[in-house]
Amino acid sequence: MAKLPIPKFNLRLPKGDAETLISLVYRYRGKRMVYSTGFSVHPKDWDAKTQRPINRERRKDLFAIQRFLDDLARYCTSIFIEHDYGAISVADFKKQLDIKTRKVDPTERDASSSFIDFLDEELEDMKAGGMKKNTLKMFRQNINNIKAFAAQYNGGKGFSYEDVDWNLRIEMIDWLTEKGVQLAYGNKTLKTFRQFMERARRKRLHTNINYQGVGWTVTPKRAKGEMVILTTTELQTLADMELTGHLAKIRDMCLIGAGTGQRFGDFSRFTPNNFYRTLSGIPLLSLISNKTNTPTKVPLNIFPWLIPVLERNEYTTPEMSMQKFNEGMKELCRRAGFDAEILKVEQYMGRKARVEKSYVKKYLLVSSHCCRRSFATNLYREGYRLSQIMPMTGHSTETQLREYIGIDAEMNAEEIALNIMEQRGKHPGSASVLKVVGA
Incomplete structure (x- = not known):
């Protein structure tokens, strides 16, 4: 049985000194399809062996491109199999990729429902990709919060991709506050919201970047309770x-x-x-x-x-x-x-x-x-x-x-206290002081 064709990604100018376009090359049944990914990287940020961007610290854009290329490779395999293992023209193959990657004008989509639909579609993709049940359950809970918020936002009209900004974030925080949500859980919902907005942008459903930046979640206070352990x-x-x-x-x-x-x-x-x-x-x-x-x-x-x-x-x-x-x-x-x-x-x-x-x-x-x-x-x-x-x-x-x-803070306090007790035990009058402290 023949092996499935492997999607390959090449740089247009692999030896250039500026960012260059990434192209998808897919050969199947004697055909050669070249498809523009729409993304560009600098050759120094490209690993020719893995055909993916090199993950670099504080470069989330490179990781986002890598994830998109992974998705694109998966779409190629899916389209190839769905169409009787390659019984599809190059032109139609590209059209199918356009559908998969949603290369459409965001204004042509239903702005009030597109993001909510996208949430459900992504969940299905995550499930099909073998995500663990507990992780999937966590995402579903947070997405249900986002849906409930959208159902009440703007008089029940919801919001579009382009509406998402820091003002909408504040309204969502206020909504979560009214629900009496604990901080850790609420922050997970906010993180999921931004994560899926970024996934949608990567798939070219929108061009909004007003949700990006540091401080999207609510900063926790330093106050902590006692660790509950069994000695x-x-x-x-x-x-x-x-x-x-x-x-x-x-x-x-x-x-x-x-x-x-x-x-x-x-x-x-x-x-x-x-x-x-x-x-x-x-x-x-x-x-x-x-x-x-x-x-x-x-x-x-x-x-x-x-x-x-x-x-x-x-x-x-x-x-x-x-x-x-x-x-x-x-x-x-x-x-x-x-x-x-x-x-x-x-x-x-x-x-x-x-x-x-x-x-x-x-x-x-x-x-x-x-x-x-x-x-x-x-x-x-x-x-x-x-x-x-x-x-x-x-x-x-x-x-x-x-x-x-x-327990480092507790052990530090204990060590200081023991040192003080040892020092005072050698000093005249220390007994009375220790008696007061221990009273």
Whole structure:
């Protein structure tokens, strides 16, 4: 069986000293089609081997061109297959590409519905491209927000591509604020809005660039609540509890997650195939992260209760949805007496972020993510280096992991306090001072 033709992209003047046009060349069934992409790049920004622009820091335009060329290559293959594997003239092939890339005058389209239609079309393309269900679900939620806003904007008339600017952004922020949306969720909607506007511009549905620039989302305040983790003492308390039935499964899943440091999507699916012993007899967890495809190995003897829990479950995680697990975690920790008051900080949408503070019992704040954070934090507190923890949690940088753990400020304060106590302990009159401080 013959291989499918491969679309190729060439520069018109590959040795020039100025930007030059990128052309698509597609050979099929003895025919040669040359199609203008409409984009130009400087030869120094072009990789002749991959036939794509070179990704450069702070050059989003090059990345946008690369994405467009990827789309164009996919359209060629689609058209070739759809037309009985190349039974189409060069002229008709170009017309089909024009349709796919939407090379039409934006004024000829229905301005009130074109962007909304585009959102749905892109979602379908993303789904067909194999995007993961959870990622697709996130995009769909944000797009539904955009649609709901458009349905109320301008008296229900919506907006066109050319209407999108910083004033419309403010109106959307006000709309999200009225809905009581939390800041992180609202910012994701704003990011998705701009991302799809850029995708539409790249496909020549519009020429508007008034939405570009720094500061499109609402800047969060620095205020943060306390990190919710389960300490090694609390985890041991859970391990020692006499439980049966549903709560016993919840407890075992919690300990497996907190003992291995993986995301729920990974630690909820462990099977015996994920475990083995090294030549030295060390028991290890081995997996490839479902989210990042990162290979991970974790020793199983870090915490004394982990191997007994795994053996009790025959090295297979009990089956349970994340929703049921999160609900059960709260009940489990309530029964364990984890009811300390924790500072909770929530930030909400507004032209400026609005901060709300409250104190909530710890068991009400625990969730599946506490397991992974507890693993990293407990190891860090026990003196393990960030460079040792990173390969197990899958964080890409030490800075990222340090922010994720979020206890540097606390440990810094503890270290200063201990130094002060040590100094005052050697100084006359320090005992009375320490007595007041500890009162």
